[in-house]
Amino acid sequence: MAKFTQNHTTYSSSSTLKWVFLTCCVVLLGAALIADFFWASSSYSSSAYSIITSSHFEKTATLVVRNARVNNASQKEVVGDKNERAPERLLSGTFADIPAPDLPWEEMPPAPVPRLDGAAIQIKNLFYVFAGYGTLDYVHSHVDIFNFSDNTWGERFDMPKEMGHSHLGVASDGRYIYVISGQYGPQCRGPTARSFVLDTETKRWSSIPPLPSPRYAPATQLWRGRLHVMGGSKENRHTPGVDHWSIAVKDGKALEKKWRKEVPIPRGGPHRACVVINDRLFVIGGQEGDFMAKPGSPIFKCSRRHEVVYADVYMLDDEMKWKVLPPMPKPNSHVECAWVILNNSIVITGGTTEKNPITKRMILVGEVFQFHLDSMTWSVIGRLPYRVKTTLTAFWDGYLYFTSGQRDRGPDNPQPRQVVKDMFRTKLSF
Ligand SMILES: *[C@@H]1O[C@H](CO)[C@@H](O)[C@H](O)[C@H]1NC(C)=O
Ligand SMILES: *[C@@H]1O[C@H](CO)[C@@H](O)[C@H](O)[C@H]1NC(C)=O
Ligand SMILES: *[C@@H]1O[C@H](CO)[C@@H](O)[C@H](O)[C@H]1NC(C)=O
Numbered sequence: 001m002a003k004f005t006q007n008h009t010t011y012s013s014s015s016t017l018k019w020v021f022l023t024c025c026v027v028l029l030g031a032a033l034i035a036d037f038f039w040a041s042s043s044y045s046s047s048a049y050s051i052i053t054s055s056h057f058e059k060t061a062t063l064v065v066r067n068a069r070v071n072n073a074s075q076k077e078v079v080g081d082k083n084e085r086a087p088e089r090l091l092s093g094t095f096a097d098i099p100a101p102d103l104p105w106e107e108m109p110p111a112p113v114p115r116l117d118g119a120a121i122q123i124k125n126l127f128y129v130f131a132g133y134g135t136l137d138y139v140h141s142h143v144d145i146f147n148f149s150d151n152t153w154g155e156r157f158d159m160p161k162e163m164g165h166s167h168l169g170v171a172s173d174g175r176y177i178y179v180i181s182g183q184y185g186p187q188c189r190g191p192t193a194r195s196f197v198l199d200t201e202t203k204r205w206s207s208i209p210p211l212p213s214p215r216y217a218p219a220t221q222l223w224r225g226r227l228h229v230m231g232g233s234k235e236n237r238h239t240p241g242v243d244h245w246s247i248a249v250k251d252g253k254a255l256e257k258k259w260r261k262e263v264p265i266p267r268g269g270p271h272r273a274c275v276v277i278n279d280r281l282f283v284i285g286g287q288e289g290d291f292m293a294k295p296g297s298p299i300f301k302c303s304r305r306h307e308v309v310y311a312d313v314y315m316l317d318d319e320m321k322w323k324v325l326p327p328m329p330k331p332n333s334h335v336e337c338a339w340v341i342l343n344n345s346i347v348i349t350g351g352t353t354e355k356n357p358i359t360k361r362m363i364l365v366g367e368v369f370q371f372h373l374d375s376m377t378w379s380v381i382g383r384l385p386y387r388v389k390t391t392l393t394a395f396w397d398g399y400l401y402f403t404s405g406q407r408d409r410g411p412d413n414p415q416p417r418q419v420v421k422d423m424f425r426t427k428l429s430f
Contacts, residue, residue: 095353097414098329098367103382108401108423112144112153115404116419117166117217120337120392121177123200125149127394128177131165132404133419136302139165139186143198146403146423148396160205164192167270169220169229170337175200176252178208178222180229181215188237188293188302191216197252208247208254215241216290217270217336219283223316225250228281230265231272237292238305240268266322267312271333271390273348277341278373281316282325285309285351287333309333309354313371329378332365334389338402342395343430346371347381349402350388352416363414364389364407368400370430385424387414399425 111129118132118140127146133139141163145155164182171178177198184192191214197206211218211229218232218241230244245259265283272286289307293300311327332351339348351365364387367380384391387408394401403423406416 095330095356095363097383097387098380100367100380100383103368103384103426103428105385105424105426108151108403108425109153110423111146111403111421112156113140114419114421115140115390115392116406117183117334117390118337118392118404119168119170119179120394120404121170121172122340122394122396123172123174123177125396126200127392127401127403128198128200129392129404130170130179131159131163131168131182132390133166133186135186135419137186137299141165148394148401157203160196160207162192162194163196164194167191167217167232169215169218169232169274171220171222171227171274173222173249176249178220178227178249180220180227181211181218181232183216183237185300187297187300188291189300190214190293191235191237199252206252208249209257209259212245212259213241213243215270217272219265219272219274219286219336221274221276221281222249223276223281224279228262228274229259230262230274231268231270231283231286233270233290238289240270240288242266242268263316263320263322266314266324267310269310269333271336273335273339273346275339275341275346277346278344279317282346282371283314284339284346284348284371285311285313285328285332285335287352307355309352325376326378328369328371329367329380330365332369334405336390337392338390338405340393340395340400342370342428344373345430346373347393347395347400347428349393349400350384350391350405352389361415363387364416366408366414381428381430382426386411388420389416395428398427398429400428401425 115132119130121128125148129144131140141159143157146153164184166183168182169180180195181193193210193214195208215232216237218229220229226246227249228246232241234241242264244262244264246262247259248255269286269288273284275282287307287309289305291302292305294303309331311331313325315323315325331354335348335351348369353363353365366384366387368382370379370381388405391402391405406419408414409417
């Protein structure tokens with residue numbers, strides 16, 4: 001655009017200039033339309049995962065913004081993409097990156113596949129990484145294992161055919177991994193209530209009674225001999241559930257035939273961290289609403305719906321009454337497997353925050369947060385190499401590790417783009 005202004009001053013207002021300007025407008029508008037068409041059609045392609053969510057999940061909002069600008073036909077705004085990035089940098093308050101100390105990240109061997117909305121459990125020196133979208137049209141149905149002792153990705157084995165492929169609830173007692181409900185299939189398909197158990201010693205799968213109703217990305221944790229499952233989204237993928245159920249489990253088996261009703265969580269919704277520490281259960285962050293299947297779409301094509309991301313923190317203790325704790329430093333969601341417990345604190349990496357209030361685009365989070373259990377306070381202890389959501393996080397031998405998720409478009413643009421398989425680590429000490 002700087003060019004246009006220069007031309008304008010050089011040639012002043014001649015009719016030639018007007019003709020040049022109009023031609024340029026037409027060409028640029030045409031280019032924009034072609035780009036939109038390519039974008040729209042490319043979301044049907046299953047090959048390149050780099051286009052899946054950013055172009056796809058973001059399409060509606062992007063188009064609205066772009067059209068609005070084109071319609072206003074001020075010469076500054078016709079060009080589109082480059083100029084559209086400007087507002088992202090001007091974010092204020094809640095939406096902005098929070099100043100954070102530098103952490104030196106070391107690149108580790110990437111995971112065998114890229115993953116969005118996958119799940120993970122660390123058991124000692126092994127990191128079990130489950131399921132997830134590879135692209136919006138393709139979901140994984142296997143487990144990859146990373147070995148922290150020699151920093152290699154090794155074994156891979158299949159999940160049961162009936163198990164969900166994303167938005168799972170997971171918890172472990174150190175040997176058995178419980179895998180609860182979740183979405184079955186790609187795009188924005190329906191959920192399953194079916195729930196499974198992996199014995200990590202034998203690599204055998206078994207099942208436990210299905211949830212009373214299926215949930216997408218419910219908060220899930222083992223606490224006092226019972227598996228607790230709460231929140232998540234209901235069957236349509238969008239409506240927040242507040243139900244809370246539990247079932248007694250031991251050594252990978254359910255000791256009861258049915259899930260028991262527990263005290264509902266004050267605020268519903270998916271994609272929250274659920275952590276048990278010091279015999280208390282914490283539920284951190286999350287959102288209300290999510291993408292849902294376009295009505296009548298034979299492939300259950302995802303379409304964006306209203307979402308509210310929140311910073312809320314809730315806790316259950318002996319009293320079995322939900323207590324409200326200090327909120328996260330900013331609203332944050334998609335952190336269900338993005339946390340570790342470290343020295344009486346909870347460390348959370350990345351996520352998504354509230355959408356940009358002007359462009360309505362999604363904004364990813366790049367901070368590393370720490371919640372101190374002794375003082376019940378939050379701090380920001382560093383920044384990831386990029387903003388990223390649904391990372392899978394672990395801690396081993398002094399290092400904080402993360403892998404997978406969907407990263408931003410670059411330092412100046414916090415919108416989601418590529419689904420990654422990268423793995424990084426950084427040395428942490430408080
Ligand atoms: C169009 O742009 C001008 C100048 O930036 C602004 O004052 C005006 O409100 C805009 N009109 C609409 C309809 O957005
Ligand atoms: C993990 O790596 C260590 C060190 O190489 C090795 O001794 C161990 O057997 C590995 N564990 C698995 C399950 O592969
Ligand atoms: C946790 O505490 C132990 C013992 O005080 C210390 O050695 C270790 O470095 C701490 N870990 C982190 C990540 O700071």
